[in-house]
Amino acid sequence: GAGVSQSPRYKVAKRGQDVALRCDPISGHVSLFWYQQALGQGPEFLTYFQNEAQLDKSGLPSDRFFAERPEGSVSTLKIQRTQQEDSAVYLCASSLDRYNEQFFGPGTRLTVL
């Protein structure tokens, strides 16, 4: 597994449920990014980690969104009390450092009913 992996690939949640989306970056990549991609749109930045430190969370749309990367590798994006407007593809990307090419995972498609 040389690339970025994400799980689950698809998630259906009822409105109000909490969800957790996982990202396994490329081994050795210091930087990790989360993006949200609405249908028919380009990805939009959510948050950025350098190792375990969350250095930029300016893109998180509300306090229902929370991300962590406790050991500087795997990251989890958690959405509490999901709303229909949270339906989107959530993309994770990693890079050697913030100046290098970002490699994207396949994304998790979240559908909130």
Place this chain on the structure above:
Amino acid sequence: GQQLNQSPQSMFIQEGEDVSMNCTSSSIFNTWLWYKQDPGEGPVLLIALYKAGELTSNGRLTAQFGITRKDSFLNISASIPSDVGIYFCAGHTGNTGKLIFGQGTTLQVKP
């Protein structure tokens, strides 16, 4: 916030034709990037541009970083069916590394 305007929104062309798409911004970027996204996959980097005025090629792809650092274009020559997909421009400011993406250009190629 920062926005990238990408055009055209979609293109339907004949195999063998050349394609051109562009991206403009109200803000200056230090790096311009072009990505391709296939259905069910994440974006894949095609070309990266680091200097204003830079013209870079990657096979049948050619991209340029505008002199003002507020625009870029991507050309695809002699299109083939596997060029089908969504093409995104993205700008990079270099501080935290976050990318700002355009809305995408959907390319369809008729064999």
